[in-house]
Amino acid sequence: DGGITQSPKYLFRKEGQNVTLSCEQNLNHDAMYWYRQDPGQGLRLIYYSQIVNDFQKGDIAEGYSVSREKKESFPLTVTSAQKNPTAFYLCASSIRFRGNQPQHFGDGTRLSIL
Amino acid sequence: DAKTTQPTSMDCAEGRAANLPCNHSTISGNEYVYWYRQIHSQGPQYIIHGLKNNETNEMASLIITEDRKSSTLILPHATLRDTAVYYCIVRAQITNNAGNMLTFGGGTRLMVKP
Numbered sequence: 001d002g003g004i005t006q007s008p009k010y011l012f013r014k015e016g017q018n019v020t021l022s023c024e025q026n027l028n029h030d031a032m033y034w035y036r037q038d039p040g041q042g043l044r045l046i047y048y049s050q051i052v053n054d055f056q057k058g059d060i061a062e063g064y065s066v067s068r069e070k071k072e073s074f075p076l077t078v079t080s081a082q083k084n085p086t087a088f089y090l091c092a093s094s095i096r097f098r099g100n101q102p103q104h105f106g107d108g109t110r111l112s113i114l
Numbered sequence: 115d116a117k118t119t120q121p122t123s124m125d126c127a128e129g130r131a132a133n134l135p136c137n138h139s140t141i142s143g144n145e146y147v148y149w150y151r152q153i154h155s156q157g158p159q160y161i162i163h164g165l166k167n168n169e170t171n172e173m174a175s176l177i178i179t180e181d182r183k184s185s186t187l188i189l190p191h192a193t194l195r196d197t198a199v200y201y202c203i204v205r206a207q208i209t210n211n212a213g214n215m216l217t218f219g220g221g222t223r224l225m226v227k228p
Contacts (some may be wrong), residue, residue, distance in 0.1 A: 006157075035216075042218035043158075058215060090157050092216075100146050100165075100207040103216060105157035 002027045006091050006106035012114050013078065013085060021076045021109045023091030029104075031097040032074035036060065037088040037108075046089075049074055050097040078111060086113050118202045123223040126196075132189040134222050136202030139183040145206045147178060149187045150218070151198040158201070158218070161187065192226045199223050 004025045013019045025032065030051050035043040045058030049068040063082025068074050074093075078085045088110050092103040119137040126132040138147065148163040162169055162176045164185075169176045175188040189196055201221040 004157075033215075043216055045215040088155075092157075098208045100163070102148060102160045102163055104160055107157045108155075110155075 004091060004093055004104060004106035006089075006109050008109060009107070011109055011111045013111060014114050016080045018077055018079050019111070021078065021089055021091075021111070023074045023076065023106060025072055025093045027093060027104065028071070029093035029095050030071070031094045032068065033092040033094075033103060034058075034064070034066065034074070034076045035090045035092065037090060043090065046076065048097070085111055087111060118204055118219055120200070120202050120220065120222045122220065123225065125225050125227055126192045128194060128226055128228050129191055132192040132196065132224060132226070134187040134189075134200050134202075134224065135184065136187070137184045138202070138204045141182050141204050142206065145204045147176065147185050148203040148205060148216075149174070149176065150201045150203065150216075152201070152221075153198045194226050194228065197224060197226045
C-alpha cells in the first residue's frame with residue numbers, strides 16, 4: 001500500500017544530542033513537509049521541500065535541519081540548538097507543492113527529552 | 115486563509131449519519147474547503163476537499179452551500195472507529211513559492227457511541 005512511513009514512533013533525546021527523524025513516502029509525491037504539533041495546539045511548519053534537492057524554512061526552522069537527496073525521503077534532524085524539542089512531529093507529502101492537492105500525513109514521531 | 119468555526123464536540127450513534135458543520139463566512143473565491151481528522155496519537159488523515167460543488171468519496175460527502183459560507187461533512191454510517199477530532203480548513207490554491215502550511219483550528223471532537 002502507498003503511504004508515508006515515519007520512524008521511530010517514539011524517540012528520546014539526551015541533552016546536547018542531535019537526533020534524526022525518518023520520513024519515507026512511496027506515493028511519488030514531489031513535495032514534502034515537516035510539522036510540529038504541541039499538546040492541544042495546531043500544526044506549525046518547520047521545513048518544506050518542493051522537489052528533490054530543494055528545501056525552504058517554514059515558520060519555526062531554528063534548531064532543525066533537513067535534506068532532500070531522494071524524492072522519497074525527507075529526514076529531519078533535531079539539533080541541540082532546539083531548546084524545546086519535546087513534541088509530536090509529523091511528516092506530510094503532496095503530489096505537487098502548487099495547486100489544491102491535499103497533503104497526506106504519516107503517523108508521527110513523538111520526541112521526548114531524557 | 116479564511117477563518118473557520120466548528121462546534122467543539124458532537125455525539126453520534128453508531129450506524130447513523132454524522133453531520134459535521136463548518137462556518138467559513140469570509141471565504142474567498144479561490145479558497146478550497148478541506149476536511150481532515152485526527153485520531154489520538156496518530157497523524158491527521160485527509161478526508162475530502164472541494165471548491166463549490168458537492169463532493170463524495172469512499173469516506174464521506176462534502177456539502178458546500180451555494181454562497182460557500184458554510185459546509186457540512188457527512189459520514190453516512192458512522193462507526194466507533196470514526197471517533198476523532200475533525201478539522202475544517204479553508205485554504206487558497208498555492209500559486210507561488212510561499213510556505214504551504216496547513217492551519218488547523220480547534221476542530222470538532224466527534225464521539226461515536228454504540
